[in-house]
Amino acid sequence: PLDGRTIPHTEEMYIFIDxxxxxxxxxxxxxxxxxxxxxxxxxxTPFDYxxxxxxxxxxxxxxxxxxxxxxxxxxxxEGNGNQIQxxxxxxxxxxxxxxxxxxFSPNPDRSASAPLEGxxxxxxxxxxx
Numbered sequence: 001p002l003d004g005r006t007i008p009h010t011e012e013m014y015i016f017i018d019x020x021x022x023x024x025x026x027x028x029x030x031x032x033x034x035x036x037x038x039x040x041x042x043x044x045t046p047f048d049y050x051x052x053x054x055x056x057x058x059x060x061x062x063x064x065x066x067x068x069x070x071x072x073x074x075x076x077x078e079g080n081g082n083q084i085q086x087x088x089x090x091x092x093x094x095x096x097x098x099x100x101x102x103x104f105s106p107n108p109d110r111s112a113s114a115p116l117e118g119x120x121x122x123x124x125x126x127x128x129x
Contacts, residue, residue: 003089015049034074068095
């Protein structure tokens with residue numbers, strides 16, 4: 001289940017509702033809101049938030065567009081008899097750490113720099129981030 005998950009930015013993610021056993025007819029998806037114009041309405045099970053490729057496989061979520069942080073996906077599921085059921089999931093996308101790398105240069109203006117990691121330094125050197 002999606003609700004309560006912490007998802008690394010590097011993990012591929014496909015969001016869907018499998019309504020085949022429940023006789024569901026359509027799903028309206030909303031990311032980080034619960035009303036207005038849906039992000040997507042799907043009428044073919046499994047109901048995919050992002051959509052399907054031409055071969056029917058799901059399209060993965062673009063987490064770059066969504067961004068790191070806490071998100072809420074709300075879906076309105078229309079079942080047989082036109083009853084509507086609201087379901088929601090709260091999840092967190094964790095950004096990939098983008099740590100600075102130490103570099104070194106024999107020059108004070110930092111020209112001719114190279115990564116410090118794995119280097120053997122034999123003379124006076126300027127180290128910087």
